[in-house]
Amino acid sequence: MTQTRGSAIERIGAARGDPSLAILTGFHAIKHAVRFGAELRDVVAVDPGEVDALAAQLAPDVADALRSRLQRVDDAALRELTRLPVTGRVVAxxxxxxxxxxxxxxxxxxxxxxxxxxxxRHLGNVGACVRVAAAAGAAALATTGIADPWHPDAIRGAAGLQFALPVGRLESARQVRRPLVAVDPGGEPLRAGLVPAGAVLxxxxxxxxxxxxxxxxxxxxxALPMRPGVSSLNLAAAVAAVLYGLRLSR
Ligand SMILES: C[S@@+](CC[C@H](N)C(=O)[O-])C[C@H]1O[C@@H](n2cnc3c(N)ncnc32)[C@H](O)[C@@H]1O
Structure with a gap:
């Protein structure tokens, strides 16, 4: 570990908006990213010893990869970088x-x-959808529209699981050639056999x-049946219920 300032922070700051790079904030996002194959370029922390101890305790499989890149930065520099309150004490x-x-x-x-x-619209929701898609074994997660599923806030919401399955953007749903299934409160109640294998949900x-x-x-x-009077589920809750409903019915 080296005591440092400057260059790593500058590289991370400059990476905002670069579609080839991912900014990972928080230990769990970095842990998952490494576990699923991400190659870290920089890791900066207010207290590298704290991150090292967390890795040893919670994720020994990624401890060496983290330790070899960890650099100390001061709290103010990190806060300015992440625009987060005092949480985000490690960024990669x-x-x-x-x-x-x-x-x-x-x-x-x-x-x-x-x-x-x-x-x-909501990056936290997008992240929660990525997280459950990874956990439930979906083949990929795609978005249309302007929200970037690799935005730092979506990565934080997904705990870094963008690295666990293909995640990206489609220009339009017209690109879909697999069976297309709409998930909507006005549909037929979800049951085994209604959704073809390999469908796009x-x-x-x-x-x-x-x-x-x-x-x-x-x-x-x-549709996911709901009690009368309830108009819909939160987006990520609906993704979770459908993916696990399908997984458990297989
Ligand atoms: C918050 S809901 C959108 C609510 C929106 N006002 C509407 O009328 O559909 C976001 C998405 O979650 C899914 N969803 C939520 N509740 C659902 C349910 N009970 N059955 C099927 N899909 C649902 C749908 O794909 C929906 O478009």
Whole structure:
């Protein structure tokens, strides 16, 4: 570990908005990223000893990779970088893997579903969707619209699990060539057999739900039954319920 300032912080600061790089804030995001193959370029922490101890205790499999890159920075520099309160005490920079979701959505693929988020708005929600897609074994997660699923806030929300499955952006749902399933409160109650293997499961935006165009393109529309009076579930809760419903019914 070296006492340092300057260059690593500058590289991380300059990486905002660079589509080839990922900024990872917090220990768990960095841990997952390394565990799923990310090559770290820089790791900066207010207290490298604290990060080293956490790694030894919670994730010995990634401890060496972290230790070899850890650099000390002062609290103010880190806070300015992350624009976070005193939480985010460790930040790393890694290269993003190439975006393969267009190719995956267009190909026949395997039996695992692909999650498609149509124009999601909240980066925390996008991150929560990535996290559950990784945990439930989805083949990939794609988004349309402006929200970047690799934005630092989405990476934090996903605890770095963008590295565990292909995650990226589609220009449009028209690129999808697999069976397209709309997930919408107005659909048929979800049951085993309704969703074909290898389907793309499309979820709508938080405010507006699915577009008319996407609904019209879907082979089937499925719903999670709800108690009368409840209009919808949170986006990430709906993704979790559908993925685990399918997984447990297999
Ligand atoms: C917060 S909801 C959108 C609510 C929106 N006002 C609407 O009318 O659809 C975000 C997305 O989660 C999914 N969702 C939420 N509750 C659902 C349910 N009960 N059944 C199926 N999908 C649901 C849908 O894909 C929906 O577009």
């Amino acid at each position: 920079l890694a290269r993003r893997p190439p975006d393969r979701v267009g190719e995956l959505a267009a190909g026949p693929g395997g039996p695992d579903p692909v999650v498609l988020l149509e124009e999601p 499309a979820f709508g935006s938080e405010r507006r739900g699915l577009s008319d165009e996407l609904r019209a393109r879907a082979a089937v529309t499925v």
